[in-house]
Amino acid sequence: GGSTGDTSSDGSSAAPKDCSSADVFCIGLVTDKGTIDDKSFNQAAWEGVKALEGEGVQTKYIETKDSKDYPANIKQFTDQKYDSIVTVGFLMGEATVTAAKANPTVKFIGVDQFQDAAKTAPNVTGLIFPEANAGYAAGYLAGLMTKTSKIGIVLGEEIPPTQMYAKGYELGSKAANPKISVAKVYHPAGPNAFSDSPWGAGEAKKMLAQGADIIFGAGGGTGNGALGEVAKSSGAGTSLFCIGVDVDQWETVPEAHPCLVTSAEKKLVDGTTELLKQAKDGSIKGGNFLGKTGLSEYHDFDSKIPADVKTKVEDVIKKLEDGSLKVA
Amino acid sequence: MEWFLRNKVWATTALLVLVAAYAFYFVNSNIAVSMFSYAWFLAVPLVLGAMVGVIGERSGVVNIGIEGQMLVGAFAAFFAAAATQSVIIGVIAGALSGIAMGAFLAFTTVKGQLDQIIAGVVINIVATGITSFYYESGKTIPRGLPNFDVPLLSKIPLIGPVFFSDGPIALFALVIALVLHVLLFKTRWGLRTRAVGEYPSAADTAGINVVGLRLFNVTVAGTLAGIAGTYLSMEATSTFERDMSAGRGFLALAILIFGAWRPMRALAAALFFGFMSASASQLQASNVVDIPQQFINLLPYVLTLVVLAAAAGRVRAPGAVGQPFVKGD
Amino acid sequence: MADPDRPPAKDTPPDAGGAPATAPAEAPAVPVVAERGAPPPPTGLLGFLVRHQAIVVPILAVVLAFAIGAILIRAQGFNPTYAYQRLFQRSFLTEGGLLATLQKTTPLILVGLAVAIPLKVGLFNIGGQGQLMAGGIGAAWIAHSLRDLPVPVLVIVSVIAGLLFGAMWASIAALLKTTRGVHEVISTIMLNSIAVGLIDWLINGGPLADTSQVFPTTHAVREDARLLPLGVLPWGLPVALILAVLVAWMLKRTTLGFELQTVGRNRFAAGYAGISTTKATIIAMATSGALAGLAGTLELLQIEPYRYQSGIAGSLGFDGITIALLARGNPLGTIPAAILVGAMRAGAPSLQFELGIRPEVVDVLLAITLLMVSLPVIAKWIFRRHTAKQTQLAGSWGA
Amino acid sequence: MTDTQAEVHEAGRSRETLLEIEGLSKAFGTVRANEDISLRVDRGEIVALLGENGAGKSTLVKQIFGLMTPDAGTITIKGDSSRIKDPKDAIRRGIGMVHQHFQLVPVMTVAENMMLGHESTRSGMLDLDGARDMVRELSARHNLSVDPDAEVEDLPVGTQQRVEILKALSREVDLLILDEPTAVLTPQETDELLGVMKDLAAGGTSIVFITHKLREVLSVADRCYVLRQGKVVGGVDDLSSTTTSDLASMMVGREVVLRVDKAEATPGETVLSIKDLHVRDDRGLPAVDGFDLEVRAGEIVGVAGVEGNGQRELVESLAGMRPPVSGSVHLGSGADAVDITRSNARDTNNAGVGHIPEDREKHGLVGGYSIADNLVLNRFDEAPFAKGFIRDFGAVREYAEGLRTEFDIRSPNVEAPAASLSGGNKQKVVVAREMSARPRLLMAAQPTRGVDVGSIEFVHRRIVEARDAGAAVLLVSAELDEVLSLADRIAVIHGGKVVAEIAGKDADRTEIGRLMAGDSDSH
């Protein structure tokens, strides 16, 4: 809790340094309505920031409690002459561009913020991910692995990233197994759509009972609930599997280990770090930066997944990356 | 028979529902069982929450802090279990935190005569605050509470797999609703509790310790809220998320009123709500109808209002709810 | 209000309890009712404090709450003095902070009123959230679809739309109550969820969505129709202040206010006096809905990004309950309550920025404040027998 | 016949002392509700406590029952003078009490109420059958019939009072305290109760009896104490040679005219005509069932009947608070007649109907409002009390001050909350409001229930004055004496309809009593 904030804000340097000085590169991060330890994109972006910590770098974050505070929270950093500011989540897109226009020397990195050339500012770089590709790869894997030809996906609120994951997942699974049926549920909209793990668990339970054997949990805490439920069921890891989302959830959701074959990952940490490095050495460009997506490691399941499945999936991922396979 | 005549409407409805459920079961047992299980899975915390409300309000104390009590229960259970790696200690911690929250409500309102709604709001704010403040990510518990089959009962078609093959807290919720019904309407404690909540001065003049009984009831009811929270973090899932109670405490309040302040009816109301959610989920997942998921997801809320409006007739809250009892003075 | 249908409880003895010793005929009209139960009011400083205890007690309570908060902050290893200093310096002494404080104060006053008014009629409105959302979406719809109107007209019709949508949403609960007897606590809880779902559909690819955006949102209010702050003063603040005063005046001085309060205090006597409970219920709820709807409208018109998107309501609906309770149901009390909460919320991010304290600490502080302000023992402890009686808010539950 | 306290104490020393109170004082803030009270009750004795509203009678007995703790003084019961901690303690020591305000849980059955606090159980479960048997047995023993399975809120008040009495008797009692038990009883029920009291006393139970009805005191009490402003100001130890007016003047401290002085009525044109009225009660059952009656200007028509025969529904329906099922109600006669059958309360009031409601706490007053606001409760939005929709507090206060003086409402100012008034003064507020509008028709339902003799005298005088000023008055009262002394014409109601109409001067108490009981063949 408080200690997280404590160590992070004073993390690299005991006394705050003067960010206007050229010797110090200051990086600020504003979270989406969510917390820095959300086991998902806020946390991953922050890890991406921390990767730069070292001599001459100062990092700090602010957690947003009310989405109407975005401009004010960004302003905290610009007032202190931070050199680069990472804003997380598409909801902050407009606030980021507005702030960028007011502070043309500050490099802004907008995670999950698609930059429209007509509206954006030159000092904003949108770090965006083709979630549909990640979903497709996950779906493809699921389609190959399912024994029942029934799989499920448990989502948070219906927003663009979840929609893209779902779409990719459905298409990917169909590509691997045309007979497959995919059960898909979105959480009812509302402030708890991404933290309602019991709901996610209930949905997973119902899907399993109706014959699904692979469940993709794609919606923050809500999706994690689904992963946990599969992990608890008898047959987890032998006949029932689950797939995580956004980051390698093997690291963040240990209770899912019994079933977690992989995660449909947006390489958030890498993407953030990469862009920040560019910002630091001045090579960063405005516009959109397409981050990498893919499947994370299989961890304990590495040995349990048939080799031919692995190669087919790798093949698909490669095609998705080089653009020869497009998720319609 | 006599009982049936006195409870015609309810008994008939219950019978019809049962018949319909089994008809559904014989048409497609797999879907039926999974939907009813889902309904019960979602209903468990609502039932426990509603029981917290039943005990409190029947004794004359409004509890709008159920949401916060649940959240703290979930938090305490999970982190105690994570710290000690013992599920048992987790459950105990969840229940104890519930007692603490119950005692807070009891002592501030019954002894300190704090406005009951304010006390509830304070609980809710503090709960979100501290569970978020002291939350630590990356903790795990060895495993959640396991499901088990109750001998014989779990063999009953439909009812068995739905109600008697779950975890201990789900079973507890079922039992507590029945037991509380009996306690409230058939025992000395129940008679006194109802008297204290309806017309405390009558209870007082009959030699009943109004303040003591209220303190006891509200404190003990807190345990149930703590257990409801434990269910969320240790039985339904094996994790704690910030705000994971997700409005269930407020829904439980609605269920309590829907259930006319009676345990069995609240159980029925929670099951109704759960089943509507199951229907919404089923419609969404199976993709049979092509309407936006938002509309499907509104089903439980809209139908609850429709049912309440159709079943007109005011149900009355316990008479003294919300009012502090000041002895003689 | 206590349900007057039930026989009087002993704590409010009807005949015996309140009655002063009736004087014998030889000495007519002697015993002074005001004396009953209270010794003669003290003079001097204590007298001043006693007479103004409605103000003194909350101030002392806030001080006490902050003292307790200081212990908690210290326990976290931070310097409480510095923390408070940063918090309030930010929210009152910096331009951006003050603007944020006032921007947050505006809707808080309105949603506070939306809870306070029904309390007077014996209704508990948990539906501020849904009503605010309904108002906000209504305004967003009108502001976009009539965007070719002249700007002042556009702003006015958008505001009216917000008021009407909020009022309409609240009236559903009122009508369910008056015609079908559905308890307002259930209906407003359900209506909150229904509003969330319906609006999500509207803005998430539905008819009101701005499809040029990748995320669910309505179209932005056209630029010249946005209510940009005048320096640090958001447009809505004077409106909210005037409304708080108007509501207080309405309740105290108008015949309508008398009707509403009569229903709240004794609906049987209201029926006897020919005052309609139905009318009072509908008016109170509709007014509340309109105020909450206005809050939603102002969040749309005066706050970046001038769009209706999912975070717009935040937790304002529930904050309204906190504000109304902090204000002890008094409409004018919502003003200081909203300023306090607004300032704490506006200053919270800088606590994290400067000290690294998690923003939730502000919520805990708020809860302690509410507790301290409301605990009768505090007033009793200071004023002993001179303590003024507090009205019980929770009584509205049973009706 | 007014003895000093000491003399009262001297009397009847032959018997064992059951209750002895010495120097008892109790204050609420500056109000000295009881001041240095000493009294004694012997075994098997019925002692009456008399006093005006607010004299401190209830406060005194509440201390005996452990509901309040005395500030000073001792209460000795059967020689034990240790503090009575709470009602439980009092019950344990053999005290039973029937409270001034019902202490029954309305939503529970009679049997449940009876067992509350001393429930017997069988293997952990409430023994409801046992409780039912106990109720039946008790009600047979004391000849007070009640249905053990009826829910209390469905019972007429008289029956509820029976339940209260049986509840007090359901435990072994040596001392029975009855705080105004007859206020809500009909004459028959009162006689029934007085009979029970005599039997109990004969069996050795002592009774403390509080009432405002002096006739009852003379008929059952052995001795009496009179309280005024918290002090015992006297007592009578031989009630056989005392008259009601002696007692009344002792209580009030001046002469009280108990008989209503009124001239012969001179009825004018018809003001109210009710034809074939049918009204349902709260449960939807027919309560008023074909009621016909005419009331003319300048006469008082009394409706006499056993409570629960449709009187309440009749009055509520006439007042516009309960829409009738069928029938008609007209105000005025001939061409000017206004149909008020379905007018709401406000329109009815505006048409010239004043209504003193049966339950002043519930319908007549808003306790938290000032006396002034209560005095304009149904006229707050009319000139001069409001200009447009803005209330004019000055005009309200001025008007209220006028009524306060005119109607002798005992309060220093009109800003005091109505809840702070004594029962009698509350009733004066209602009477003042309704009469000051000079209604053409005044309906008074149980206008003196629970009110002390001084205030009764006042209210009665006002009603007669209204009649003499030309108003038509409809008096509904369960108090047969009240009807007999006030009414110019008496309509006996039974089963929701008029079973007989009798001229006031021809009325005979027993005859009317028979008619009220539904025995209509008797004439």
Ligand SMILES: Nc1ncnc2c1ncn2[C@@H]1O[C@H](COP(=O)(O)OP(=O)(O)OP(=O)(O)O)[C@@H](O)[C@H]1O
């Ligand atoms: N499964 C149920 N669903 C809904 N309501 C129920 C259910 N079971 C009982 N109830 C309601 O709860 C109330 C009390 O039920 P219970 O079974 O205790 O009957 P009872 O009236 O107390 O019986 P008795 O007094 O004969 O012992 C009844 O109003 C009944 O309608």
Ligand SMILES: Nc1ncnc2c1ncn2[C@@H]1O[C@H](COP(=O)(O)OP(=O)(O)OP(=O)(O)O)[C@@H](O)[C@H]1O
């Ligand atoms: N709980 C209380 N708090 C404050 N004052 C009280 C309380 N109870 C009684 N009093 C006051 O004490 C005085 C005596 O009241 P009490 O009820 O004993 O009168 P009473 O003789 O029983 O009158 P009545 O004939 O109307 O029943 C009154 O002035 C009353 O207002």
Ligand SMILES: [Mg+2]
């Ligand atoms: Mg029953």
Ligand SMILES: [Mg+2]
């Ligand atoms: Mg009394």
